[in-house]
Amino acid sequence: MADLRSNFVGIKSPNPFWLASAPPTDKEYNVRRAYEAGWGGVVWKTLGAEGPPVVNVNGPRYGVVYGADRRVLGLNNIELITDRPLEVNLREIKQVKRDWPDRALVISLMVPCDEDSWKSILKAIEDTGADGVELNFGCPHGMSERGMGSAVGQVPEYIEMVTRWVKQYSRMPCIVKLTPNIADIRKPAEAAKRGGADAVSLINTINSITSVDLDLFAPQPTIDGKGAHGGYCGPAVKPIALNMVAEIARSAETRGLPISGIGGVTTWRDAAEFMALGAGNVQVCTAAMTYGFKVVQEMISGLGQYLDEKEIALSDLIGRAVPNVTDWQYLNLNYTTKAQIDQDLCIKCGRCYAACEDTSHQAIAMLPGRVFEVKDDECVACNLCVDVCPVEDCITMRELPLGETDPRTGRRVDGFGNWTTHPNNPMAKAAE
């Protein structure tokens, strides 16, 4: 099987699957179980400054968004950083790393935004043998109200400043974890790079209220009748995370900055998608919290099989899709497709018809006997019928070859042409 060994900013692990800094990595017991199950690395749950640890709520910490059959699609949490004493965590980290030298162990850190606090925590973790640090600039609740977490991550200047301190006072690789609760993800990534970060990891959780208790009229999870926004994660956030990873991967300012991809990775396929968009490895939390640590075994076998089938190395996968991420204005407006329905596969549910007739372009005809047919002269190729069809490959998009007439527009399919040169674009420049 393909070689899955990973070297991320000098941190080696037997595979690119790490557990993210989160409840599953809060203590030795869990981390040992994770390594036993096969995880390539863990980012230890965020340590705070020395002194009395933070306290967590004693009511529910998680809210959930379910799909069919109570499948966990999204998870929201209001847990804080580790609520165990610093010295206990340090002792455990040291012991675990000694026992599992081939696995990556990165320590997540979050201390007040002053130089002494960072200098002192870095000194404290120096002799644990950990492979690197991850700066938690992302946590959106609790800590941010104390000037930490996303309160730092939302101010690029602070990111740069703290990263600089970390690089100054530590020899360890430094990964800056970014919050998605910001308008333009490239700005904090650029700041991290300026500060000397070895990598960024993203996304941290998204501000969210997952649901409202309609009897109590309070957000869930509900603590004594009240609820606070928490951090949203799980499969539901993956599309947001993918976009942010891609933005950093393709931006001129941050291109080449290593990325640890986080956000809803549940299967090998999710991981491969993150890596194709430029992530050097991935971090996982919700999938492990939903199914246990064993899920990594499917990720390992699946990614290995995929690489074998593609006959590419893991390093070839990383960033492979980045050149194909572009802006809308550069899309080929002359690329023309039409939906076509395979009548043998069609089960006659009519969902394509309802979707097209009610909400789109009236491009599907319902004929006697519940036969559904695409009207090529109306179809704009929006793809909604494909999306709502319950049968895989029943509706597909056929590409019209160059020169064929599009019955909708009456025009022949032309060669490449995008918005920048389109006659309707007032800012179009004539081709020189």
Place this chain on the structure above:
Amino acid sequence: MTNSPQTPGLAAARLPAETIIAGFANYDPAMQPHEAAVAADRCYFCFDAPCVAACPTDIDIPLFIRQIATGTPEAAAVTILSSNILGGMCARVCPTETLCEGSCVRETAEGKPVEIGRLQRYATDVAMQSPQPFARDTATGKRVAVVGAGPSGLAAAHRLAMRGHDVTIFEARPKPGGLNEYGIAAYKATGQFALREIDWLLGIGGITLECDTALGRDVSLETLRRDFDAVFLGVGLGGVNDAGLGAPNGVLRDAVDFIAELRQTADLSALPVGRDVVVIGGGMTAVDAAVQSRLLGAENVTIVYRRGQDRMSASGHEQDHATASGVRIRTNAAPVALHRNGSGAEIEFAYTEDGPSGLQHLAETFRLPADQVLSAIGQRLSVMPDGLIVAGGKIAVTGPGRSALPGVWAGGDCTDEGEDLTVSAVAQGRDAAEDIHAWLMGKDHG
């Protein structure tokens, strides 16, 4: 001395009481909420859904399933019941595999339809924990007689009461329900479901029930037409066809009587059944009689049908249920004689051939031992008041159940439109009620 399946002749308590109770209780158990949520989620919410088209009562199935999926089974029940007030019973007895589920697109796709019947039962079971949800319109002062408290009569009565009319139901038997109470297999409607459903249904008010009052015996159509503004006949088929084996005796019996007695027996351990039971017929009654004989402890139960298996009116699902219950199905054999020999008997069948010129008895015959022969070869009208037109042995109707007599409607199995399905009877009762209502409230009618 304990009886067993091998005890000769007719005998009660062939199985331990708890085995009998369990056998009659364990058919198609109710869904739990999570199971219902998962099952509901499989519905594709089809456009102009084929399942609705396949339902004789036109229940908006995708809508009620979506209402279950979103945690509002009460709303789902209103969707069901506004089309079919006996949605609870239909959920139990409908041959869904030939109706809604048979046309489900997931049946096409995977051979596994959405479990519409069980979902309907889930929603209606929830609804029946509360009073029936419909209110009566302003009283019209009109009075309608409904003859027969079976599915069509009950559906008609409820809809008429809803429209503000006062209804009197005349029922020949001591209890209401018709086939729901006397005719279907006990394991399909456990816990006195039929009677509970009627109590619940009558909660709408405006319906008076007169049992032990038979048309032609205790009351005449003429009187009803005189005393009421309109009459609905839902009398069912009170007579049975003759198998040509002589009058019922210690061995030979009509399956409908056997089932009715079973349904009215509180302690099934007290009900005798043969060691060797032969059921003649190919419909649901035959299956219900055969399966229940097995559940009572009969050792050998055989359904014998005169034509090929493809002509049996019992659905494939019903036939499978019978064979899974240990019933043997033999086809292309017609009864020719019943031979008594001491305490038992043998029934003799001729092999048959179904050809272009009809069913032919072949010369070769065979015999089956039979302590009990249950005849289930169809039912027929037992009363036919003057003035009605007969078609195919049933009351001829046009449109929504209009008979040849002005002011008289009919629906359910007694009509030539009947399909011998509870759900069709409900649809006909409901539609006749709407037609009666329009007629009563029409301009040309005082």
